[in-house]
Every structure is written in C-alpha cells, then in structure tokens.
Amino acid sequence: MPFQLPISRRKFMQSASLLTVGLAASRSWLPDALAAAHTRLPLQEFNYSDVSLASNFHNKQLEETHSVLMGLSEDSLLKPFRQMIGQRAPGDDLGGWYHYDPNYDWHSFDAGFAPAATFGQWVSALARSYAITGDRKIRDKVLRLNRLYAQTISGDFYENNRFPAYCYDKLVCGLIDSHRFVGDPDAYGILEHTTDTALPHLPEKAVEHGRDWRPGKDESYTWDESYTIAENLFLAYQRGAGERYRALGIRFLDDEYFDPLSEGRNVFAGRHAYSHVNALCSAMQAYLTLGSEKHLLAAQNAFDMLEAQRFATGGWGPDEMLRAPDSEDVASSLTNTHNSFETPCGAYAHFKLTRYLLRVTRDARYGDSMERMMYNTILGAKPLQPDGRTFYYSDYNFQGRKVYCDHRWPCCSGTQPQVATDYRINTYFRDPRGVYVNLYIPSSVRWTQEGTAVSLIQKSSYPFESVVQFEMTAARRQEFALNFRIPSWAEGGSISLNGKRIMAPLIPGSFATVRREWKTGDQIELALPMTMRLEPVDHRHPKTVALLCGPLVLFAITSTPPVVTSRQLLAAKKTGNQNWQVETATAPLHMLPFTAISDEQYSTYLVVS
Numbered sequence: 001m002p003f004q005l006p007i008s009r010r011k012f013m014q015s016a017s018l019l020t021v022g023l024a025a026s027r028s029w030l031p032d033a034l035a036a037a038h039t040r041l042p043l044q045e046f047n048y049s050d051v052s053l054a055s056n057f058h059n060k061q062l063e064e065t066h067s068v069l070m071g072l073s074e075d076s077l078l079k080p081f082r083q084m085i086g087q088r089a090p091g092d093d094l095g096g097w098y099h100y101d102p103n104y105d106w107h108s109f110d111a112g113f114a115p116a117a118t119f120g121q122w123v124s125a126l127a128r129s130y131a132i133t134g135d136r137k138i139r140d141k142v143l144r145l146n147r148l149y150a151q152t153i154s155g156d157f158y159e160n161n162r163f164p165a166y167c168y169d170k171l172v173c174g175l176i177d178s179h180r181f182v183g184d185p186d187a188y189g190i191l192e193h194t195t196d197t198a199l200p201h202l203p204e205k206a207v208e209h210g211r212d213w214r215p216g217k218d219e220s221y222t223w224d225e226s227y228t229i230a231e232n233l234f235l236a237y238q239r240g241a242g243e244r245y246r247a248l249g250i251r252f253l254d255d256e257y258f259d260p261l262s263e264g265r266n267v268f269a270g271r272h273a274y275s276h277v278n279a280l281c282s283a284m285q286a287y288l289t290l291g292s293e294k295h296l297l298a299a300q301n302a303f304d305m306l307e308a309q310r311f312a313t314g315g316w317g318p319d320e321m322l323r324a325p326d327s328e329d330v331a332s333s334l335t336n337t338h339n340s341f342e343t344p345c346g347a348y349a350h351f352k353l354t355r356y357l358l359r360v361t362r363d364a365r366y367g368d369s370m371e372r373m374m375y376n377t378i379l380g381a382k383p384l385q386p387d388g389r390t391f392y393y394s395d396y397n398f399q400g401r402k403v404y405c406d407h408r409w410p411c412c413s414g415t416q417p418q419v420a421t422d423y424r425i426n427t428y429f430r431d432p433r434g435v436y437v438n439l440y441i442p443s444s445v446r447w448t449q450e451g452t453a454v455s456l457i458q459k460s461s462y463p464f465e466s467v468v469q470f471e472m473t474a475a476r477r478q479e480f481a482l483n484f485r486i487p488s489w490a491e492g493g494s495i496s497l498n499g500k501r502i503m504a505p506l507i508p509g510s511f512a513t514v515r516r517e518w519k520t521g522d523q524i525e526l527a528l529p530m531t532m533r534l535e536p537v538d539h540r541h542p543k544t545v546a547l548l549c550g551p552l553v554l555f556a557i558t559s560t561p562p563v564v565t566s567r568q569l570l571a572a573k574k575t576g577n578q579n580w581q582v583e584t585a586t587a588p589l590h591m592l593p594f595t596a597i598s599d600e601q602y603s604t605y606l607v608v609s
C-alpha cells in the first residue's frame with residue numbers, strides 16, 4: 001500500500017520498519033544510529049500472567065463478570081447460532097439482544113436486536129481470564145465452546161444477521177485469543193472456516209454507519225461496523241493466522257474517516273461514538289503492522305479531538321454521538337439526556353487506543369487519560385448480572401443516577417468482561433531498558449531483565465492517598481530503569497529511594513526515570529500530591545464545573561444541586577477514606593467518587609456563582 005512518508009516523520013518510520021522486518025533479528029549488528037532508533041520501538045505489553053492485582057475494585061469486577069460467563073449454559077450460548085441456520089437448538093433462551101427472532105422488528109428495539117453478537121467477546125474474555133488464573137475449568141469451557149460453535153458455521157448466520165461484520169470481528173477476536181492464551185490447536189482452523197464463510201456476506205470495503213449496502217434489507221441492516229474490523233484482522237496476521245489477514249486488514253481500513261483525520265480535519269460530527277473510537281485502534285494497528293505513518297497521525301489527531309470534547313470523567317459521546325468541535329452539544333447534554341457515555345464499550349475502545357498510543361509515543365498523557373476513564377467510569381459500573389442486566393450508560397445529567405440498561409445482554413455485556421481482564425496489561429509496560437509503571441494499582445509484576453529474575457510489588461491506597469510504595473526483589477544486582485508516570489495534575493511530586501529523597505520536584509505529564517543498579521529490598525516511595533481543581537464542561541461554560549481531586553471526579557450527592565462558589569468547592573474537605581464534604585451557604589454537600597456511588601442521585605457538574 002503506497003503510504004505517504006513525510007521526511008519529518010522519518011524517525012518514526014525507522015522504528016516502524018524495524019518492527020516490520022521483525023524483532024527476531026539480533027540487534028548486535030545494528031549500527032549506532034539504528035540502535036538509537038531502538039528506543040523508539042513501541043513499548044511491549046506484559047503477559048496477563050506476569051501481573052497480579054491486589055485491588056478489590058479491579059478483582060471484584062473480574063470475579064463478578066467471569067462468574068456470570070462461567071455460569072452461562074453452552075446450549076444457551078449456541079442457541080441463536082443453531083436457530084439461525086435451522087439446526088435443533090435445545091436449552092434456555094438467554095433473551096435480550098442475544099435472542100434470535102426471525103420476525104424481529106427493529107422499531108420495537110426489544111429482544112432480538114443482535115443475536116449471538118457477544119459470543120466471540122465472551123470467548124475472548126474467558127481465554128484472557130485463563131491466561132490470568134490458569135484455571136483448567138475456564139480452558140475446558142473455551143475449548144468446548146469453540147468446537148460447538150464450529151459445528152454451526154454457515155452463511156445463513158451472516159445472511160440472517162443485521163451485524164455480519166460486527167459478529168465476525170468478535171468471533172475473530174475470540175479465536176485468536178483462544179489460540180494465544182488457551183493454546184486451542186483448532187482455533188486457526190475454525191478461524192479459516194469462519195472467514196471463508198463470512199467473507200461473501202461482508203461488504204467489499206469498510207462501509208460507514210447508516211449506508212445501505214445490502215439490497216432488500218431494512219434500515220437496521222445499515223448499522224453494522226465493518227469500519228472497525230481491521231484491528232483484529234491485523235492482530236490475526238501478527239499472531240501467525242496467515243497472510244490473508246494482513247490483506248483483509250488493509251481492505252477494511254476506513255480511509256474515508258482516517259484520511260481527513262490524518263490531515264487534522266475534524267470529521268467527528270454525527271459519527272457513532274464508540275465504534276469510531278474503536279476504529280482508531282484499526283488505524284493504530286495499520287501503523288504497527290504496516291508502518292503506515294498516515295494512520296498513526298489519524299489516531300493521534302483524533303485523540304486530541306476527543307480530548308477536546310470529553311467530559312471531566314474521561315467519557316465522551318453523549319447519546320452515542322461524536323460532536324462537532326466547539327459545539328454546544330456536550331454542555332446541553334447535561335440537561336437533555338441521561339445517556340452520557342456508553343461505558344463498557346467506550347472504555348474498552350479507549351483503553352486499547354490509549355494503550356497503543358502510549359506504547360508508540362511514550363507520552364504520559366495517554367496514561368493520564370486511561371487513569372481518568374478507569375476511576376471515573378468503568379470501575380464504578382454496576383456489576384454484570386447472570387440474567388443479562390448490564391450497565392450501559394454513565395449519566396452526567398444534573399439529575400444523574402446509576403442504572404441498568406433497559407435491554408438484557410447488550411453490546412456492553414460483551415466488552416465489560418474484556419475490560420475486567422485487561423487492567424493488568426494497562427498497568428505496566430516494558431522495553432529492553434526497563435519497566436514503565438503506568439497505573440497506580442496495588443499489584444505486583446515480574447519479568448526477566450537481562451537474565452535476572454526481577455519482581456516489583458506496588459502498595460498504596462491511591463488515589464485516596466497520595467503516596468505509592470514499591471519494593472524490589474531481584475535474583476542478583478541488576479541495572480535497569482524504572483519509569484513512573486507523573487500525572488499532569490501532580491504538581492510538587494517526589495521520589496524517595498530507601499528513605500532518601502532522590503528526585504523532586506517531578507515534571508507533571510512525563511515519565512520520571514530512575515536508572516540504577518537494583519537489589520532485593522530496595523524501597524521506592526512516590527508522592528503524587530492530590531491537587532484539587534475545577535474543570536469546566538467547555539470553554540463557553542466556565543461556570544459549569546466538575547470538581548477533581550487527583551484523577552478522581554468528585555460527584556455531588558444531591559437531588560437539587562445547590563448554589564456554590566469555586567472557592568467553596570476547592571476547599572472540599574476529606575471526611576472519610578472515600579468521602580469529601582463541601583460547605584455551602586445552606587447545607588453541607590456530600591461528594592463521592594464514582595466507585596462509591598450506588599443508587600443515590602448525583603450531579604457530575606455544578607454551576608458556580
């Protein structure tokens with residue numbers, strides 16, 4: 001594919017072509033100039049099993065989502081696949097979006113909207129869960145599900161399906177994860193059969209939301225998301241599923257969207273939010289797989305455009321729509337909708353996008369963005385329920401509440417279990433010189449540094465306390481770098497080593513690097529002062545503000561938001577581990593982080609006088 005390669009971006013291309021020719025080649029022959037480019041190689045992800053989390057919030061979400069998935073009957077999971085191709089389909093119907101109804105009328109928007117659409121995501125989440133826990137019961141379930149699914153592969157599934165590309169994309173994800181994490185020896189054979197069967201029912205190229213491409217079908221058949229599928233196709237190619245997946249990835253790149261973005265033109269207005277942020281992950285994979293500079297630029301520019309229209313929580317896309325730059329829409333949404341941010345799907349796409357961008361650029365602001373979204377949206381989502389009740393929208397209305405979606409088993413029931421597995425791979429990254437600590441979550445990580453077994457334990461009550469402690473274990477003394485993300489709000493931070501302050505002040509919005517010879521017992525203490533600050537919903541509404549403490553948005557627990565001043569908000573006092581209080585002219589105002597809210601009415605934004 002003939003990509004434009006501006007000279008000014010040559011540095012990036014060196015790293016990209018190094019990646020493309022393969023990391024297997026020994027570095028010893030590289031001349032110094034090229035070895036320098038090595039520092040520009042993308043950071044590597046850790047394996048799921050290299051990181052363990054000791055955080056209740058994160059572990060509970062994983063346990064809850066995965067007990068739901070493990071409890072689903074295999075006949076129920078296979079039922080819509082079997083029904084859609086005319087096979088006998090015993091077992092209970094899961095209902096909700098998962099249900100198949102040949103006479104489904106989309107105007108009712110009721111049960112039957114997207115039969116079997118979450119199957120591939122659930123297989124993927126189970127495979128990742130096995131990578132974390134090593135629990136044989138999970139592995140056996142994945143192997144059984146893939147074999148049962150393989151008996152249902154038929155063109156009729158795609159013909160009778162509103163979302164052939166969406167379903168195919170999730171099935172690809174489930175199968176490549178089954179191959180990689182479960183070692184399913186049949187996964188790529190099943191993937192080949194799936195691809196051969198699906199392709200005649202997919203469009204020739206990426207078709208944008210709302211375009212008619214299948215004759216004789218109603219409007220709901222134009223809501224498929226073929227413009228998002230390149231990412232998993234490129235991943236299939238990278239993981240050895242075959243050359244055809246590289247070609248398919250290129251075929252489905254949505255350049256109608258990426259071309260203007262790469263030139264800095266904002267084409268967000270009116271586009272479906274989650275799927276178009278998810279599509280940016282395909283642009284990042286086009287960069288990582290093909291070395292396409294244009295697609296990296298598209299994703300970087302789009303991230304900036306998204307930052308300019310996000311809420312203080314990190315969420316975006318009220319009523320599932322991206323908005324024109326500088327419009328009134330985001331501020332208006334605080335009164336005219338409760339569907340503020342499609343949380344599990346949006347967080348899943350956002351974490352992937354920022355993970356790719358952080359790995360490629362090493363820019364700490366992508367880590368800041370992940371952290372903001374994690375604490376203020378998905379980590380506070382209501383738990384997935386065995387009957388399919390799912391948390392879908394975060395509500396930033398002045399009269400907000402946490403509620404379950406009206407529909408059972410919606411799209412977000414597919415992504416929430418995947419998000420729950422992936423906190424591990426968001427927390428730490430590495431390069432040949434050492435490790436990057438991106439998120440501050442009680443955890444441990446282990447790796448081998450130039451032949452030395454090393455592990456790092458992280459302890460803290462962050463973000464409810466400002467100090468994070470690390471303890472090193474190394475099989476022998478070993479030199480390497482530890483890089484700590486210093487959030488952009490953390491003015492006046494410091495790092496101490498074995499009780500002695502070694503770095504202060506730290507530069508907010510960067511990674512602070514400590515390179516030395518490490519030994520067992522070394523203690524690092526990172527202090528990140530939790531700055532209180534106000535963030536307006538946009539520059540036109542400077543008096544409509546959210547209160548933040550470090551990475552946390554503090555939500556006002558009230559049914560009638562009172563009149564307050566900026567000064568009163570900024571003087572909020574911590575009254576408990578996860579409680580704050582603001583004194584107002586009338587009554588004290590109770591403030592909570594999203595993770596501490598249950599059913600109380602709240603307001604994300606307050607209007608200051």
Ligand SMILES: [Zn+2]
Nearest residue numbers: 342345411412
């Ligand atoms: Zn969703």
